[in-house]
Amino acid sequence: MAIKVAILGYGTVGEGVYKGIQNHQEQLIEKLGDAVEVAGILVRDPLKKRDVQPGTFITTRFEEILAIPGLHAVFEAIVGKEPGYTYLxxxxEKGCHVITANKVLFAKYGNELLKKSKQHGVHIGYEATTAGAVPxxxxxxxxxxxxxxxxxQGILNGTSNxxxxxxxxxxxxFGEALKLAQDNGYAEANPENDVEGKDAxxxxKILCQLAFGCTPDWEEVEVEGIAAITSGxxxxAEAEGFRYKHIADIRAEGGKLKASVKPxxxxSAHPLFSVEGVDNAITLETSLAGNLTLQGAGAxxxxxxxxxxxxxxAILEKSLRTKIHLLSARVPV
Ligand SMILES: NC(=O)c1ccc[n+]([C@@H]2O[C@H](COP(=O)([O-])OP(=O)(O)OC[C@H]3O[C@@H](n4cnc5c(N)ncnc54)[C@H](OP(=O)(O)O)[C@@H]3O)[C@@H](O)[C@H]2O)c1
Incomplete structure (x- = not known):
């Protein structure tokens, strides 16, 4: 029987998920044992033309998505805290796994959603909220x-980089480079979130909560974008062997967490010196593994x-393993 999923939002990311599922059925069947069926797509504008296979169920009513029988997982790719938080x-609560790309939502409500998912025995995937394809x-x-x-320490905003x-x-x-970013589709018409450091x-916040299990007082964290930097x-900096990078930094120091987001x-000795263009990269300092740096497409x-x-x-494999474990625990010896 096919594994049924729904996609909330059919913009850049939602369409990527849909096409990724259609183009990777072979790999999904091999990994999960069954085909994956997109059983519903939620959008806001019912009149927009969507590039989907004929017969695909598209709706503007979330209740119709929730009512799909046997829905296994929901991919959320809409914008802003609401209605995403309510939907997820x-x-x-209905017992669906959820996978989200919505960083604004997850930075605010991630903890609540993770707690809720434990109570209901489902999983949440949020890799896509931070640094795109970088795992x-x-x-x-x-x-x-x-x-x-x-x-x-991370370069977490490709537009700024x-x-x-x-x-x-x-x-x-700065103005010419911003215009070029906009012409190439890397920056929104309103670039504030990117160039003022809010997106990073x-x-x-999401990385900090995961790595340290708590966060500093965000009201006190210095958040500065790149809009004030001059080409001079x-x-x-270049003439002196330095490069400006927009770095989101969090560190444990003297039993406290210290964070900043700024250029x-x-x-050249810094691991983020050579990260150029729209790439994102994150460097981790760890107690045993030493320093690790991951780099790749951030959006x-x-x-x-x-x-x-x-x-x-990964979530479906995990839930399959749990089911097998529970079943084998019930087998009388
Ligand atoms: N773009 C990226 O590279 C990227 C990377 C990482 C994370 N993200 C995150 O992924 C999410 C989606 O980004 P995107 O670039 O795909 O955005 P987008 O192109 O603007 O698409 C948003 C989609 O959500 C739908 N939508 C918006 N509000 C809705 C509502 N109230 N009810 C139902 N559908 C609604 C829109 O419907 P209509 O089509 O009908 O307007 C549209 O299909 C955002 O949270 C973003 O921060 C994006």
């Missing part, structure tokens, strides 16, 4: 079995869908 809460959440979950993470790279390598002004701060400062001029249709589908596959 209801999916979990940082999974890496932290694996590492934390024994290691202690003492510091995380692209702008800083263009300002340095091609001597563009959201992702740092970038060129001066920093780093030397985009298929990199983000990749993170969500890998989460989905």
């Amino acid at each position: 809460s209801q999916c979990i 940082i959440i999974r890496t932290l979950q694996e590492l934390l079995k024994v290691n202690r993470v003492t510091r995380i 692209f702008i800083l790279t263009e300002m340095r390598a091609n001597r563009l002004s 701060a959201c992702k740092l 400062e970038v060129q001066k 920093i001029a780093v030397s 985009g249709k298929f990199p983000t869908a990749s993170a969500m589908l890998e989460d989905f596959s």
Whole structure:
């Protein structure tokens, strides 16, 4: 029997998930033992043309998604805290696994959703909320079995990194580099979240909660974007062997967590010095494994869908193992 899933939102990410499922059925069947069927898609605008197979169920009514019989998992790719939080809460209460790309929602309500998912015996995948295809959440979950993470430094916003790279390598002004980012589809028409550091701060919150199990007082955390940097400062840093990088940083120091999100001029010895263009990267300082750096596409249709589908596959395998374990525990000897 097919594994039934639904997709909430059919924009860049939702469409990537849909197409990823259609184009990877062979791999999914091999891993999960059954085909994956997209049993419903939730959108806001019923009139927009969608590139989906004929007969695909598309609705603007969430109740119709929730009513799909035998729904295993829901991929959430809509924007903002609400209605996503309400929708995901209801999916979990119904016994569906959820996989989300929505960082704004997860930075605010991640803890509540994780608690709720435990109560209802389902799993939440949130790899796609932070650094796109870069498997940082999974890496932290694996590492934390024994290691202690003492510091995380990340380039978590591809738009900012692209702008800083263009300002340095091609001597563009901030305005010219921002326009180029917009022309290439890397920046929104309203780029505030990206260039003011808010997007990176959201992702740092998610990483911090996972790595340290608590967070600093975010009201006191310095969050500064790249909008005030001049090309003169970038060129001066370059001449002295430094590069400006927008770095989200959290570290355990003297029993306290210290965090900041701001542009920093780093030397060539820094692990994030060579991370250029729209790439994201995260460097971890750990107690046993030493320093680890992961780098890759931080956003985009298929990199983000990749993170969500890998989460989905891992969650289904995990829940299958749990079922087998429970069944074998019941077999009389
Ligand atoms: N784009 C990326 O590369 C990327 C990477 C990582 C994470 N994310 C996160 O993934 C999420 C989706 O991003 P996106 O770029 O795919 O956004 P998008 O292209 O703007 O698509 C958003 C989708 O959500 C639907 N939607 C919005 N509000 C809704 C509502 N109230 N009820 C039902 N559907 C609603 C929209 O419906 P209509 O089509 O009908 O308008 C649209 O299909 C966001 O939370 C974003 O932060 C994005």
